[in-house]
Amino acid sequence: MMKNSRTNFPNLLIISVLIALFSFSNSSNLLASSDSGDEQKEEGATDFIMHHIADDYQWHIVTLGHTHVTIPLPMIIYDHGELKFFMSSDFYDEHHEPIAHEGYMISHGKLVRAEGGHGAADSHGESDGHGSDDDHGAAADDHSEAKSDFLNLSITKNVASLLLSAVLMIVVFTSVAKRYKNGVAAPKGLQSFFEPIIVFIRDDIAKVNIGADKYQRFMPYLLTLFFFILFNNLLGLTPGAANLTGNIAVTLCLALFTFFITQFNGRKAYWMHILWTPGVPLPLRPIILVVEVIGIFTKPISLTLRLFASITAGHIVVLSIIGLGFILNSLALGVVGTLFSAIITVIEILVAMIQAYVFTLFSSMYIGQAVDDGHH
């Protein structure tokens, strides 16, 4: 009994500190943004949630009072044949208000071309941060114009998180792989944690859906896909981390990988099934053809949206519950909300795993349909 409690105590401490840190890092922003009028408070809460879900040009860790602890990230812009490098800190003044730099500025979380270069910076400086409505409109117009104007390859918070998780994955899995290179041995350490998952993906996802004779070719893709989503889902739940798998560009990219792999591996039976479905009366075939062709594209769309929506929704729920205490300005609700958001976060861990599984499962099913030889 004594021994048990002794070993559990540090764990409990770590968990409570993490929870506290999580709620603190998330809520401090809200606290800062919600110190004036009621209307602005709610708006501030939405902004706060959106800010945490959307991408950013700097990595905001925590706000202590009025001091923002942020890591500036490099910005890379490809503008009419020339590459430009900046730091995101160049775009903010000492009061953390956006300013124009070298003809660009960050407006509403988007990098846009500043109108008239330094002139815009001056006008911003005069308006002191929160620009007037006119300014916003101009920025929005600029943004829609500028979208095709230059290519923004900045290392945003999401890109940084992506690169970090990629490095983490390579480190973890090459170290796991090392154990297999020295001949047959019993699983140990990290290996014994990941091996059952790998075996599960191989036996219960790939082999079942693709077929025992063809699954091997797709194993590297399915494993990379699964662990990429899992790692980033879980990393996204840590305090201050980026919401990478809740970003539609990322989920779209993953869905497109599955889409292209499916189409490029489509056998005769697959295309026959889509273009001239067997066993269907002739007059119905053109209609089925249309439905099947639409079906090709709904698959990646559903993959994209499912992962994006699940992860984003989870984050919104957690952030909303935390924000509730601040909107209603109630300490009791804040305490309950923090506890409740901790519970939701635990559920989110489950969702993180389920979504990784589901994405991999559906990918393998689509690939399985494509590579099927059609003897059924």
Next chain:
Amino acid sequence: MDLLTPDTGLFIFQVVAFLLLLFLLGKFAWRPILDGLKEREETIETALLSAEQAKKDMEALNADNAKLLAEARSERDAMLKEAMAAANKIKEDAKEETSKIASKMMDDAKASIEVEKKAAMAEIKTMVAALSLDITEKVLRKQLGDDKAQKALVDEYVNDLNLN
């Protein structure tokens, strides 16, 4: 709506990073892991199969041993039986022989007794005849007048005879 608009820069980074991950992990992680897993599974399967085979061999060996034992036992029984039979036969034979010999000896003894008896009888007959002749001769020779003297004489001779 911003949330639903994919960001070009992030998309490009995602494509590049994922392709890189696919290549690096595929080469340095998944292949060794999957190969290692396969190798281990095969090793375990072979080990299990060979253990099963060894068990079967052992069983077969045991069965063989039992069979051999049973054979040996039955052989021993057969030999024992044979030996017993042989011994009995020898005993029987011996008994028969013995009784034959005994009866033959008996027969021989009887025959020789008969012969002896006949010879004795013949001797007795000749002796009786000789004695009768002797007595007759003595009786005739004395020719005493009185019956008393004759009788005494006969007694005397008969006594003499008995003394022989």
